[in-house]
Amino acid sequence: MAPVTMLEAIRQAIFEEMERDPSVVTIGEDIGVYGGAFKVTAGLLERFGWERVIDTPISETAIIGAAVGMSYQGLRPIAELQFIDFIACCFNQITNFVAKSHYRWGAPVPMVMRGPSGGGVHGGPFHSANPEMYFVHTPGLKVIYPSTAYDAKGLLKSAIRDNNPVLFFEHKFLYRRVKEELPSDDYTVPIGKAIVRREGRDLTIVTYAAMMHTSLEAADELAKEGIDVEVVDLRTLLPLDKETILHSVKKTNKLLIVHEDTRTGGIAGEIAAVACEGAFEDLDGPILRVTAKDSPVPFSPPLEERFLPNKNDILSTARELAAY
Amino acid sequence: MSYPLTRDQHLELYYFMKLNRALDEQLVRLFRQNVVVGGLYSNLGQEATSVGTAYALEKRDWIAPMIRNVGGLLVKGFKPRDILMQYMARKDSPTMGKDGTSHFGDLKVRHVVSPISMLGDLVPVMTGVAIAGRYLGQNIVAMTWVGDGATSTGAFHEGLNFAATQRAALVLVVENNQWAYSTPVAKQVPLHNLADRAKAYGIASSIVDGNDVVAVYQTAKEAVDRCRAGNGPVLIEAKTMRMKGHAQHDPAEYVPKEMFEYWEARDPIARYEKYLTENNIWDAKSKAGLDARIDKELKEELEFAEKSPLPPPDLAEQGVYCEGCHTVEAEWKRSKKEVTPPQSSVKPEWEVADFGGFDLASTISSKAAAAAGNGGKSAASAPSGKSMRNSPEPKSNGQKASLQKPNERPEKSRIAEAERVPFGRGPKGKAGRK
Structure with missing residues (x-):
């Protein structure tokens, strides 16, 4: 099997699930004839037809609303948001209608809301966002943010089969940059389980999505300096895998959190609280974080480079923490 | 009625x-x-x-x-x-x-x-x-x-x-x-x-x-x-x-x-x-x-x-x-085969019936326009081939605008x-x- 990109892995997951289960349908803007802004849904219409691949008007609230209605009918809709930034347009549907449905009146909403997210591609303030924390703060939702092609495919399949509403963030910087060979058989990756990408003794980096790769690169360099870094890839942000985080912190006694999301209110704060509540006695240093700056995502390359966290930021913060 | x-x-x-x-x-x-x-x-x-x-x-x-x-x-x-x-x-x-x-x-x-x-x-x-x-x-x-x-x-x-x-x-x-x-x-x-x-x-x-x-x-x-x-x-x-x-x-x-x-x-x-x-x-x-x-x-x-x-x-x-408290199951009243390949497969091409010009003659048929929305059986089963390339150029030479009637009259x-x-x-x- 030839290695496939993350984008192709996502496409495969949708394709295979639609093939497996006729209750899986897709809905979104320009997903059918055009195949999606990033071509994630290319070929779906041709194979599954107009009723299962629904091109909509530019109406994010209608997309999410209609997907809710479909899921009440027992279907499993996959709603695409052309860029995840536009999720703000349907915020009410997601946070009030979707997230509270099962809790309020026992009506499960088995739908997936997916879309390209993240910066590093000079998309500017409206095509680069990482809005995951709005939804991590919304009980009733599940939030997935994978970093590899394997995980993207396996987690998306789990999301489609899940009886709860799942937000699936696809980092567009990774779409065509990460590749790997995938198993030929049907597989899933469980929601809510983090994974240790690199074992280490000296400090733990907890991260996800594109920053997972930057963190691994930094860990390789730090290894040359004798700093043995463990990298934990969250994969799912809600529910948060506290066990894996705490297990790693108890082992290395130092915690650095790295994310591309902005600093204030980012998940680093939550993870720091989890570590304080569950492993305070094990900590041998302050909990530090490397994040984007607290600003909108700027457009021009030097501005965006300044905004985003990078390997050097991780290196310097990790050295500081290791030396503490 | x-x-x-x-x-x-x-x-x-x-x-x-x-x-x-x-x-x-x-x-x-x-x-x-x-x-x-x-x-x-x-x-x-x-x-x-x-x-x-x-x-x-x-x-x-x-x-x-x-x-x-x-x-x-x-x-x-x-x-x-x-x-x-x-x-x-x-x-x-x-x-x-x-x-x-x-x-x-x-x-x-x-x-x-x-x-x-x-x-x-x-x-x-x-x-x-x-x-x-x-x-x-x-x-x-x-x-x-x-x-x-x-x-x-x-x-x-x-x-x-x-x-x-x-x-x-x-x-x-x-x-x-x-x-x-x-x-x-x-x-x-x-x-x-x-x-x-x-x-x-x-x-x-x-x-x-x-x-x-x-x-x-x-x-x-x-x-x-x-x-x-x-x-x-x-x-x-x-x-x-x-x-x-x-x-x-x-x-x-x-x-x-x-x-x-x-x-x-x-x-x-x-x-x-x-x-x-x-x-x-x-x-x-x-x-x-x-x-x-x-x-x-x-x-x-x-x-x-x-x-x-x-x-x-x-x-x-x-x-x-x-968490397993509810089952999600659709109530099918038609054959799943109809919506499963190969039966579900279509030619992924829009039917464009209205070229958007001032001249209503550029509209091929209002029925096709109604079906041109991407959903439903009507669209799936509508005859294809009336694509833009077969049709006359839309006229836009400053003719008086005329309103198109909605597909459905009130x-x-x-x-x-x-x-x-x-x-x-x-x-x-x-x-x-x-």
Whole structure:
């Protein structure tokens, strides 16, 4: 099997699930004839037809609303948001209608809301966002943010089969940059389980999505300096895998959190609280974080480079923490 | 079209309206006794609109009520105890105390979708229910209600526009009760008739006297049949009046006294009682029998509700996620093969029927335009090959613009002539569409 990109892995997951289960349908803007802004849904219409691949008007609230209605009918809709930034347009549907449905009146909403997210591609303030924390703060939702092609495919399949509403963030910087060979058989990756990408003794980096790769690169360099870094890839942000985080912190006694999301209110704060509540006695240093700056995502390359966290930021913060 | 009602059906309409009102009155008493938790939202004066519309549906059809559509819930088979316990925040209420009012539903048996407090959101949701129903071959109609205020929301517009492009089997009842909290309808919409909204979506519409339950039923039945036949959504404007404040705390002093008087003279239940008498559909004995039945039933329902305890506190943390407690299964009424490859496969190409020029001759056929939306069997089975390359260039040489008619002409209103309404935006002479 030839290695496939993350984008192709996502496409495969949708394709295979639609093939497996006729209750899986897709809905979104320009997903059918055009195949999606990033071509994630290319070929779906041709194979599954107009009723299962629904091109909509530019109406994010209608997309999410209609997907809710479909899921009440027992279907499993996959709603695409052309860029995840536009999720703000349907915020009410997601946070009030979707997230509270099962809790309020026992009506499960088995739908997936997916879309390209993240910066590093000079998309500017409206095509680069990482809005995951709005939804991590919304009980009733599940939030997935994978970093590899394997995980993207396996987690998306789990999301489609899940009886709860799942937000699936696809980092567009990774779409065509990460590749790997995938198993030929049907597989899933469980929601809510983090994974240790690199074992280490000296400090733990907890991260996800594109920053997972930057963190691994930094860990390789730090290894040359004798700093043995463990990298934990969250994969799912809600529910948060506290066990894996705490297990790693108890082992290395130092915690650095790295994310591309902005600093204030980012998940680093939550993870720091989890570590304080569950492993305070094990900590041998302050909990530090490397994040984007607290600003909108700027457009021009030097501005965006300044905004985003990078390997050097991780290196310097990790050295500081290791030396503490 | 006329849809004759049997005597039993006539009496059933009375039963539901009167039960709706008796329940309302009971809730006011409970509110005054501090037994109702939180706000109480009266349905007074709007019983005919809720009951008459819901009564036009089949058992398999879906509804999503708003807060003043308790009548619709009763028609769909919920009991007064459900509404009582919701307002009393009891453990045995449909939401076990997690939500109140008419915020509950039942997916599997009664096909009722719970509303949320944000207005207009049910329009896209019920569009999705209708589209899924078509996909599953269920031949269902989805109905929801919005007030005059909700027509100002983005969700209303997005939902109705999407329903129109999909030709979804959606009956949208715009319950024009003249007031959105304290704001009169003229400050919501610069239109005399809210049904005129339908023109913008190219869908059928009608206006009905919302306090005439038979007219409401007839209008709704026509709309439901039309939807079920695959002709796309219908908007019904029911002109009525909210006879109390927004909620029990609101004395509605902003409403002119004469306006209440005007509508009180048109009370839907008093009118219907007169209608039943004048048409010899019932007599004093049958009325007394029905009223006694409602009294007895409501008393038993209240006893049940009062016995239900408040929910145990630990329930607060339960049920955020579905962890195997529910099964998700679609009710297929068509062969899955039809929507599975290779049968589902199509040529992924748009049919562009309208080149958008000033010259209407550039439109190949209005039928194809209607089918060019991407959804449904009509689009899937429409003949292809009429793509742009086979067609003449659109003309744009400064010809006079001519308006294209919407795909669907508005239905004729059931109210041909109605008297002028002094306040609010009631039907006046030109309300009936020609």
